[in-house]
Amino acid sequence: MHQVLLCSSQGTIPLSDVFPKLIHDQSASVRASLFAYVGDTLVHWAPVNRYSYADRLLPVLFAGVVDELDSISETSREKLDQLGKTCSQDLVEAGIVNHVDATDEVDTGLKHVVHLCYDASIKRLLSESNDFIANKKATSLAALNEFLVYVSADDLVRSNKWVIQRLMMIMAGPATTTAISISVDPSVQQQIDKVVCAIGRLLSWPILLDQLLPRLSKTNLLAESSHLPASTTVLVIFDILLILSRDNDTLRPLESLTDHDRQRIKTTFKAPYLAPYMKPAEITTLETSF
Secondary structure, three states, X not given: OHHHHHOOOOOOHHHHOHHHHHHOOOOHHHHHHHHHHHHHHHHHOOHHHHHHHXXXXXXXXXXXXXXXXXXXXXXXXXXXXXXXXXXXXXXXXXXXXXXXXXXXXXXXXXXXXXXXXXHHHHHHHHHHOOOOOHHHHHHHHHHHHHHHOOOOHHHHHHOHHHHHHHHHHHHHOOOOOOOOOOOOOHHHHHHHHHHHHHHHHHOOHHHHHHHHHHHHOHHHHHHOOOOOOHHHXXXXXHHXXXXXXXXXXXXXXXXXXXXXXXXXXXXXXXXXHHHHHOOHHHHXXXXXXX
């Protein structure tokens, strides 16, 4: 196991494939051992190793937090909390902060380590969330949602272009035709909704719309600049906006939308060339939602 943990991401294929297989292993004892070992390793490693390899190990531990068995999920959560406290202590010992309140240790520490390994970790989580097997995809999306709890708005803002691109690919799934609807497993859709809302809470409406609406221009649709068929691009962006309009817990509710942004949404979807890609009921839903 230690060899796997230390293996370079450019290492051999058998080693690089071990984690995804173990995360979804049918044996509860295998999964329990994996998450416990990963958690203990991150907690007890020296800081230099902890932060050097966290980008590979944190996604594994977050997967443990959302395991289907409560005993495994609770143990993984305990390990994650221990890691947060350890990382808070690292901040104090490094002189970055003078003191961290006991009530804030977990959040402060986890936000610190997530910030340091953000790029590699979120790429790994997004990649694993594009699995074609529904239960694996749902688990990976749930882990991504847990990870996003500790992501800073600044990190997501600077990476929002490729994060939204990958999110669109995940939502599209295997849809590569001109079908007018995308069929998604209910368990997967539930997790997609949570991830979309989590991202919506970290990005302002103007930033979101600047990433989404230009993809619906006639030029970009014809060029398939979103790496998806035009019909799929339209439906995925429609779904993202609809999910956000239903998110009652978002920190940026619809009331925060300016009249200008509302008009941008409506004007974009009223474009005549988008009509063939949408059902009349969907256009009505958009009108009433915004």
